Amino acid sequence: MILLAIESTCDETGAAVLEGREPLGESVPRILSSVVSSQIGLHQRFGGVVPEIASRAHVRQVVPMIDEALKRAGVGLKDVGAVAVSTRPGLVGALVVGLTAAKALALALDVPLVAVDHLEGHLYACQLAHPDRRVFPCVGLVVSGGHSSLYACREPLDCAFLGGTIDDAAGEAFDKVASLLNLGYPGGPEIERAAKAGNPKAFAFPRSFLHEPRLAFSFSGLKTAVLYALRGPNQERGVVEPTPELTADLAASFQEAVVDILVAKARQALEQTGMERLGVGGGVAANGRFREKLGAAMDAMGVETFIPPLSLCTDNAAMAGVALLKLAAGRTADLDVDVAAGLVRP
Numbered sequence: 001m002i003l004l005a006i007e008s009t010c011d012e013t014g015a016a017v018l019e020g021r022e023p024l025g026e027s028v029p030r031i032l033s034s035v036v037s038s039q040i041g042l043h044q045r046f047g048g049v050v051p052e053i054a055s056r057a058h059v060r061q062v063v064p065m066i067d068e069a070l071k072r073a074g075v076g077l078k079d080v081g082a083v084a085v086s087t088r089p090g091l092v093g094a095l096v097v098g099l100t101a102a103k104a105l106a107l108a109l110d111v112p113l114v115a116v117d118h119l120e121g122h123l124y125a126c127q128l129a130h131p132d133r134r135v136f137p138c139v140g141l142v143v144s145g146g147h148s149s150l151y152a153c154r155e156p157l158d159c160a161f162l163g164g165t166i167d168d169a170a171g172e173a174f175d176k177v178a179s180l181l182n183l184g185y186p187g188g189p190e191i192e193r194a195a196k197a198g199n200p201k202a203f204a205f206p207r208s209f210l211h212e213p214r215l216a217f218s219f220s221g222l223k224t225a226v227l228y229a230l231r232g233p234n235q236e237r238g239v240v241e242p243t244p245e246l247t248a249d250l251a252a253s254f255q256e257a258v259v260d261i262l263v264a265k266a267r268q269a270l271e272q273t274g275m276e277r278l279g280v281g282g283g284v285a286a287n288g289r290f291r292e293k294l295g296a297a298m299d300a301m302g303v304e305t306f307i308p309p310l311s312l313c314t315d316n317a318a319m320a321g322v323a324l325l326k327l328a329a330g331r332t333a334d335l336d337v338d339v340a341a342g343l344v345r346p
């Protein structure tokens with residue numbers, strides 16, 4: 001079964017071709033190709049994703065990406081047996097572009113359409129990256145520009161929401177703090193680079209809910225604490241131009257606080273669910289300090305941790321390969337299916 005998958009939830013237009021073996025759902029599909037057209041260059045000067053610009057870039061890129069994915073996989077449209085697309089959560093104007101392309105293809109090819117949840121895709125990417133290992137059941141942690149959420153996943157399509165952010169997402173906090181420090185966009189890699197020269201203990205920034213059992217995140221207080229530290233004792237003077245040393249210390253101390261929070265909540269989720277594996281997805285999982293501290297904490301707990309390579313961590317269409325499990329379960333979508341902006345919480 002050849003699956004064509006499409007991703008357009010935010011600022012990456014992705015297409016992928018996967019091959020699933022019959023009986024579907026009993027083995028991990030093989031990724032034949034996965035291509036992504038990133039819009040970072042278009043949003044950079046705004047310091048964040050501009051929804052209308054994102055939608056229009058998807059309109060330009062979605063068909064060329066599908067074409068490219070098919071070519072790289074060495075298959076033609078006639079070989080496609082099903083079409084998958086992320087329909088939630090995300091930017092509505094971005095989602096409708098991918099969904100409309102997917103519907104048109106499913107109708108023209110007379111093949112099933114499968115709607116997938118982007119977050120289930122992020123977690124399934126752990127299984128795609130480790131086809132010979134058992135990833136589920138696991139605690140799932142998605143940390144990206146749009147999400148900071150924990151799930152208890154009995155199976156790839158059975159993920160119960162445990163908790164998430166009450167304000168900013170982890171990646172969003174990196175982006176906003178990078179902007180305060182006059183670093184570039186996206187902020188995560190810039191903060192990580194700046195932090196290398198800094199002292200993570202220079203500022204004792206707040207770590208929300210750290211010692212509470214509640215599985216929730218809050219990063220807006222941390223962001224404000226960075227702003228106050230940046231202004232120094234003369235708060236009313238507004239933001240000052242930080243020295244490279246101050247920038248490095250602020251970046252390192254901020255990064256350490258985010259990492260401590262993410263690691264602590266992952267640990268609590270594992271303790272509370274009694275699960276023994278952790279799957280991680282989203283762009284923040286690229287962070288070296290996060291990987292280091294998470295790895296040490298999970299080793300100490302005897303928890304097996306799965307973090308896909310970067311190309312499967314950040315937004316991509318291959319992760320919509322979870323659609324083959326849905327297809328096996330007969331969970332196809334009608335051609336009038338709609339998108340949803342927010343999380344659908346079971």
Ligand code: KG4
Binds near residue numbers: 143189313
């Ligand atoms: O998963 P992703 O590519 O897109 C979304 O679905 O949001 O994640 C992008 C986010 C951005 O906020 C970016 O700043 C963050 O991931 N990020 C990082 C790093 N690389 C990307 N955050 C921390 N450290 C990094 N090295």
Ligand code: ZN
Binds near residue numbers: 118122
């Ligand atoms: Zn994502």
